[in-house]
Amino acid sequence: MTTLGNENAPRQIYPLLSAxxxxxxxxxxxxxxxxxxxxxxxxWPGASLLALVMLYGCYALADGVLAxxxxxxxxxxxLRWWLALIGVLGIAAGAxxxxxxxxxxxxxxxxxxxxxxxxxxxxxxxxxxxxxxIDHEWMLLLAGALSVLFGIAVLAWPASGALALIWLIxxxxxxxxxxxxxxxxxxxxxxxxxxx
Numbered sequence: 001m002t003t004l005g006n007e008n009a010p011r012q013i014y015p016l017l018s019a020x021x022x023x024x025x026x027x028x029x030x031x032x033x034x035x036x037x038x039x040x041x042x043x044w045p046g047a048s049l050l051a052l053v054m055l056y057g058c059y060a061l062a063d064g065v066l067a068x069x070x071x072x073x074x075x076x077x078x079l080r081w082w083l084a085l086i087g088v089l090g091i092a093a094g095a096x097x098x099x100x101x102x103x104x105x106x107x108x109x110x111x112x113x114x115x116x117x118x119x120x121x122x123x124x125x126x127x128x129x130x131x132x133x134i135d136h137e138w139m140l141l142l143a144g145a146l147s148v149l150f151g152i153a154v155l156a157w158p159a160s161g162a163l164a165l166i167w168l169i170x171x172x173x174x175x176x177x178x179x180x181x182x183x184x185x186x187x188x189x190x191x192x193x194x195x196x
Contacts, residue, residue, distance in 0.1 A: 017133035019073070019080060021191040026070040028184035033062045034177030041170030052166060053108055057097030059173065060115065064090020082122045082129070089118055109165065113154035116172070120147025136186050143179040146172065 020027065037059035044051065068087025071080045093115045097108070123144030130137045150172040154165075 017130060017187075017190060020070070020130075021187040023070050023073050024184050024187035024191060026066050026073075027180055027187060030063050030066045030070075031177045031180030031182075031184055033059060033066065034173045034180060036177075038170045038173030038175075038177060041166050041173065052169075053097050053101045056108070056112065056169070057094045057101075059094075060090045060097065061094025062090075064088065064092070064094060082126045086119055086122050089115060089122075109154055109158040112169065113151045113158075116147045116151030116154065118151075120144040120149075120151060123147060134186065134190055136183075139179050139183040139186065143176050143183070146175055146179070 037055065040055060041052075044055075064087045066087075067083050067090060071084035071087055093111060096111060100107075121144065123140055125144075127137045127141035127144060130140065150168070153168065
C-alpha cells in the first residue's frame with residue numbers, strides 16, 4: 001500500500017500494524033516458546049508438580065518479556081497497551097510461579113486459568129484493533145478465544161488429575177504457539193507493505 005507523495009503514510013494510517021510487522025520476529029519467538037513448552041509438557045507427563053510449576057513459570061516469563069519488548073519497541077504506544085498488559089501479566093505469573101513453587105496444585109490451576117482468560121481477552125482486543133489493518137487477523141482472534149476457553153476449562157475442573165492437566169496445558173500451548181507462528185509470518189509479509 002502506497003500513498004502518492006507520502007512514503008510514511010502506511011505507518012501513520014496503521015501504526016499498530018507497522019509496529020507489529022516491524023518486530024514480527026518477537027511474535028515468532030513467543031510462538032516458538034509456547035510450542036517448546038507444549039512439547040516438554042508431553043515429553044515429561046509424569047513430572048512432579050514442582051517441575052510443572054517451574055516449566056510454566058519459564059514459559060509465562062518468556063512470553064511476558066517478549067510481549068513487553070514488542071510493546072515497547074516503536075510506534076503508537078496508545079494502540080499497544082494490550083500487548084504491554086499481556087507482557088506484565090506474563091511476567092507476574094512467571095514470578096509468582098518461581099516465588100511460591102511449593103504451593104498446592106489448586107493455586108497453580110487457578111493461576112493458569114485466570115492468566116489464560118486475561119491473556120485471551122487481551123489477544124481478542126488486539127485482533128479487533130488489527131481487523132482493518134491486516135488480513136487473517138482471525139489467527140490472533142482464534143488464539144485469544146482458545147486462551148479464554150482453556151482458562152474457563154481449567155477453572156471449571158480444578159481437581160482434575162495432574163496428567164490430564166499437563167496434557168491440557170501442553171495442547172493449549174502447542175495450538176497457541178502454532179497460531180502465533182502463523183501470525184508472525186503473516187506480519188512478516190505485511191512488513192514491506194507498511195514500511196516496517
